[in-house]
Amino acid sequence: MERNTLGSASGEQLRLDAETAGAFLRKLGERLDYNINIMDRDGVIIASRDPSRVGTYHAAARHLLESGSREERISPGDHLPEGTKPGVNLPLEVRGDVLGVVGVTGDPQVVGDLAQAVKTSIESMIELEAMREAVLSRRSRKTSLMAYLLYEEAVPESAVLALAGKLGYDPAVERAALLLRLPSGKGAEEALSKVKALRVHDSQDIASALPDGSLLVFRRLCSEKAGDSAGDLGILSGYRREIRTYIQACIKATGIRDLACFAGSPQRDFSRYRGSYRQALWLASRVSAPGGEPVLILDHLDEYLLAQTPRIVLDDALALISARVPAELRRTLAATLEALEASGFNIKEAAARLGIHRNTLSARLERLSSFLGCDLRGDAGALSLSRTVAHYLELRGGIVQDAQRAR
Incomplete structure (x- = not known):
């Protein structure tokens, strides 16, 4: 079988460089x-x-390289050309590639076995160095891909797809940005290593430790398939369950019980991963996450969209109405609505969530209904408006000038 003397059959370029070879001989010379x-x-x-x-x-x-021989022995009695010394010359072969030759000077009968041992050692060294460089190359490519996904808006889509392809990431896979916040003193790199070691990730998860000590994972999702096949599970429930299952697995792998997770919206377009990541960042800055329970952007979408809407647009739509909300309601509106909706408008349960007497909550709800002229429990439009006004007041710090005086 003819040996390849040009390059790796796998496409990876193996090298025998002078610096590495010299370092090997210096060590061996001892x-x-x-x-x-x-x-x-x-x-x-x-x-x-x-x-x-x-x-x-x-x-x-x-001559050895050109002939393709497995060995060349030069004995002391041969008629040797000037500068040629007795010894054994052997090809250095790694993964079927001949990268060079190693020669040991001396009587072939004496140095033959030594030459074979040196050959094997050098080939092992080249193999290990190639593996090390492959790991470093993958890390470099992954770092570049994360930079493209998060920050480089002007990068051509073809460049991102090509880089993802080299790393084995399928662009058609549905993923969501998960921002994992670790407690102080817990290392992100160490946590990521533990998660990978226990196979919590699969080959299509794109994960990286961030400079602020957080972990970012573009987690592969199967919620779409779950919605198609699980009938009663559905897209949203499937998404929630997948993220919760993943976080529980991460907690088990890392031993970090108070791991906080903020999840952006699912995406199937690399150009939109940045948006999913920014949603997760927004959640982390606005919502507290109980350990083990992920916070999903889909559960806070109205607040998020309101926060992204230009201030002048919000003011045009809500300033006058919000300015007329009674002062005693402004301070409590958001918390009141959250408790009512979480309890299915059960006054007793909602009051317990707020830590107030049920009569106090009933009076508060009656005051709000009087202000709107309708009952929130039977009017979806009134509930939607109340929720939007509450978020708007929070964005404005609870202070809204009367629009008639402001203009």
Whole structure:
């Protein structure tokens, strides 16, 4: 079988460089007295225990490379050309690629076994170095991909797709940005390593430790399939369950019980991953997350959209109405609505959530209904308006000037 002397069959370029070869010989020289030469594919000595020979041409090595022989022995009694010394020359072969030649000077009968041992050691060194560089290359590519997804808006889509393809990421897979906030003193890199070690991630998850100590995971989702096949589960419930299951697995893998998770919306377009990430960031800045229970943007979408709407648009729509909300309601409107909706408008349960007497809550609800002229429990429009006004008041710090005086 003919050997490949040009490059790796796998497409990865294996190298035998002078610096690595020289370092190997310096280390080996501490234990051996024989001269050893390492030659490149052209037969040029790139490393030697005899420094004067580095950079010179080694005819026997070149002959070995051209002939494709497995070994070349030069005995002391041979008629040797000038500059040629007795010894054993062997090809350096890694993954079917001949990268060069190693030669050990001396009587072939004496140094033959040593030459084989040196050959094996050098080939192992090259293999390990190639593996190390492959890991570093993947990390570099992954860092670039994350930068493209999060920050580089002007990068061509073709460049992002090409880079994702090299890393094995399918662009058609549905993913959501999960921002994981760790307690103080917990390392993001260590936590990520534990999660990967226990196979919590799959090959389509894109994860990275962020400079602020958080973890960002573009988590592969199967909620769409769940909605198609699980009937009673549905898209939203399937999404919630997937994220919750993932976080529980992360907690088990890392041992971090108070791990906080903020989840952006699902995406299937790399250009929209940035938006999902920003949604998760917004959630982290606005909503507290109980350990083990993820906070989803889909459960806070009205607040998020309101926060993204230009201030002048909000003021035009809500300033006058919000300015007329009674002062005693402004301070409590958001919390009151949240408790009522969470309890299904059960006054007793909602009052318990707020830590107030049920009569106090009933009076508050009656005051709001009087202000609107309708009952929130039977008017979806009134409930939607109340919720929007509450969020608007929060955005404005609870202070809204009367629009008639402001204009």
